[in-house]
Amino acid sequence: MSLAAEPFEMLKNGSKRLELRLFDEKRKAVSFGDVIIFSKLPDKNECVSVKVTGLLKARTFEDITRIVDPSCLGYPKAEPGFLAERMRRYYSSEEETANGVLGIKVCLLDG
Numbered sequence: 537m538s539l540a541a542e543p544f545e546m547l548k549n550g551s552k553r554l555e556l557r558l559f560d561e562k563r564k565a566v567s568f569g570d571v572i573i574f575s576k577l578p579d580k581n582e583c584v585s586v587k588v589t590g591l592l593k594a595r596t597f598e599d600i601t602r603i604v605d606p607s608c609l610g611y612p613k614a615e616p617g618f619l620a621e622r623m624r625r626y627y628s629s630e631e632e633t634a635n636g637v638l639g640i641k642v643c644l645l646d647g
Contacts, residue, residue, distance in 0.1 A: 537574050540625075544576040546610035548584045550644060554608040556600065558627055559593060559636040566591065566640060590641035596632055597623040600639050608641075 537556075538549065546552035555574075557563050568574070568588055576582040594600035601609070601616035609619055623632075 537572055538580060539574045540577050543610065544574060544582070544584070547574060547586070547642070548644075551586050552608070552610035553579070553642060554592075554604060555640045555642060556597060556609070556623055557640065559629055559638040560561050560614050560631075563638045563640075571645065572642065574638070583646040586642035587645055589643050592601055592639035592641070594637050594639070596620070597627075599638050604639060 537555075539555075540633060543552060543555075547555070553561040566588060568591065570588045571585055572588060573583050573585050576584075592604070594603070595602055598616060601619040606614040606616075606619060611619060622639075
C-alpha cells in the first residue's frame with residue numbers, strides 16, 4: 537500500500553499505529569497477522585513493514601475517528617471531525633458511503 541509522506545513518516549517513527557482506508561475489495565483481504573509493506577509517495581523508493589494487530593470496521597471515517605484515540609492516528613490532540621476531513625484528501629464521500637471504512641491496527645516489524 538502507498539502512503540503520502542506525512543503519514544508514512546508517522547508510521548515509520550511509531551507515532552501512527554492505525555491506518556484508515558476504505559473497506560474496498562483490496563482491504564477485505566486484509567487479516568489479523570498479515571504483513572503489509574507501505575511505500576512512501578511519490579517515488580515509492582522508501583518502505584516500511586508492519587504487522588496487522590487488529591481491524592476496526594465502521595460505516596464512515598467520522599464514526600471510526602469517534603471511537604479511536606486520535607494519538608493512534610498520529611494526531612494526539614485532533615478532534616474526530618478534523619481526522620475524518622483529512623481522509624477527504626484521499627477518498628470521496630461517495631466512495632466512503634459505498635464501501636464503509638477500515639481501521640488497520642499495526643505494529644512495526646524489526647529490520
